[in-house]
Amino acid sequence: MKFDVIITISLKSGMLNPEARAIQHALSNLGFETEYLKTADVFEIGLDASDIGSAQKKAEEMCERLLANPVIHSYSVEVK
DSSP: OEEEEEEEEEEOTTSOOHHHHHHHHHHHHTTOOOSOOOOEEEEEEEEEOSSHHHHHHHHHHHIIIIIOOTTTEEEEEEEO
């Protein structure tokens, strides 16, 4: 079966995020005050798997082996 997988990877709380800080500063300069701003990377992946559980497991393995650094990142996986 074919599954659409959406993986979202973000920095864990407390990690420095210079990209988010720069965006928040730019928004402030434009008159948009924000309490906080976070960034994330989103990957949309098409997978072949026997069932939804297998697709979930494959996506999590992708995160753990390549897409995310478990020391500084957290991730979520959504299988459709």
